[in-house]
Amino acid sequence: MAEHEVDTGAGTALVDADVAERRGATGATVAEGVLVRVRTGTEELTGALRRVAEHVLSDPEAAARATIVELAERSGTSPATITRFCRAMGFDGYADLRLGIAAETGRARSAGWTVDIGREIQPGDPLSRVLDQIMAADTRAMHDTAARLDLAEVERAATAIAGATRVTIFGAGGSALVGTEMQASLHRIGVAVWAWSDVHEGLAGAALLGPGDVGLGVSHTGQTRETIEMLAEAGSRGATTVALTGFPRSPLAELADVVLLTASQATSFRPDALSARHPQLVVLDLLYIAVAQRTHDRAHAAFRRTAQAVDGHKAAKGVTP
Incomplete structure (x- = not known):
């Protein structure tokens, strides 16, 4: 478990600094989606924190349903690492992160964006499925861009x-x-x-x-x-x-x-x-x-x-x- 606790340094500090910067004078984070923050922040994370981010992005709906212990086990980290990850993403605790992911995936499902997001295109996929995935991915990217654009x-x-x-x-x-x-x-x-x-x-x-x-x-x-x-x-x-x-x-x-x-x-x-x-x-x-x-x-x-x-x-x- 010692390996999990090592990653409290540069990666977390960088993301925390960015969260603070984006909150600005109002003290509120910008109105961008949770998963956008995770995707854009992943590059700055290292080790255990990065594993948490990658696991959340691989299956957001499962992450939203998981307890803090379950998410730690699935990502090969610890509950303490999950807590640090939440702070790095600008949340007070795991409950807030779960609610944010659940709300975002719910909106995406209602809008039809989740049809193929996260699924790899296979060589034998028909063009109709490929088209659906491209449209879903581009639609999501457009909405994410609008949310984070100042x-x-x-x-x-x-x-x-x-x-x-x-x-x-x-x-x-x-x-x-x-x-x-x-x-x-x-x-x-x-x-x-x-x-x-x-x-x-x-x-x-x-x-x-x-x-x-x-x-x-x-x-x-x-x-x-x-x-x-x-x-x-x-x-x-x-x-x-x-x-x-x-x-x-x-x-x-x-x-x-x-x-x-x-x-x-x-x-x-x-x-x-x-x-x-x-x-x-x-x-x-x-x-x-x-x-x-x-x-x-x-x-x-x-x-x-x-x-x-x-x-x-x-x-x-x-x-x-």
């Missing part, structure tokens, strides 16, 4: 972009694709915006930014070195820096002035980085609309002109292509 941070980012002379977006791999989508949207409403995935071009673009400009870094893990370097360069030039990530204590989030958080729901063949793409696009779509609201006249005129410019390339009505 709208005040979205407001700050939108205000900064609306007033910026230049906006530069940084990302690598799949995050670069997300960044390019945002670049195309902002460009259509007259924002001077660039998107870079190559670190050399991105660093050069970041070096041209200054006070009043904005740098936006996209990385689900928040640990992509190239994206961190590019956003850091933008910040060093005085630009407002924005991070879109799933991890609030990641290196990317820690160097940013504004942090926009997303959630993901991994499935077979769609690990976190891929399953995070739709929630990322939803957050950026919200940010884009918020910018358009703040630049309404300019945005409306620009959108009209750009639409007219490409209108001639659409198939003529009544003509079979």
Whole structure:
């Protein structure tokens, strides 16, 4: 049992610090789901505490029905570890954690999100089942993202972009694709915006930014070195820096002035980085609309002109292509 009691150090301290930070001045935790907190906090946990988190996520409904002793036995830990885990997740005790999980799984069941969440896609599964699982996972990820997204941070980012002379977006791999989508949207409403995935071009673009400009870094893990370097360069030039990530204590989030958080729901063949793409696009779509609201006249005129410019390339009505 000694092994179980060792894990009271760094992992718990990190999560406890994050809970305290998210409570802010009001003393209340943010209105995000219990399972979202567990998923996003798992990376910061070690040993026994991590085993508890992984067991809860593997079968939330069973965890909600289990006594503290049963959960300790099933996760190979101790009741004392379960108690520390509850504190790390922002709960006063195990009863509160159970109620929170039960309420969340109940809502999910009513909404039909639990059809295939947590079940691995098998090679022989029919496409109808695969589709159901993808829809359930994406729906859950969208709701989790909405629950943990700080709208005040979205407001700050939108205000900064609306007033910026230049906006530069940084990302690598799949995050670069997300960044390019945002670049195309902002460009259509007259924002001077660039998107870079190559670190050399991105660093050069970041070096041209200054006070009043904005740098936006996209990385689900928040640990992509190239994206961190590019956003850091933008910040060093005085630009407002924005991070879109799933991890609030990641290196990317820690160097940013504004942090926009997303959630993901991994499935077979769609690990976190891929399953995070739709929630990322939803957050950026919200940010884009918020910018358009703040630049309404300019945005409306620009959108009209750009639409007219490409209108001639659409198939003529009544003509079979």
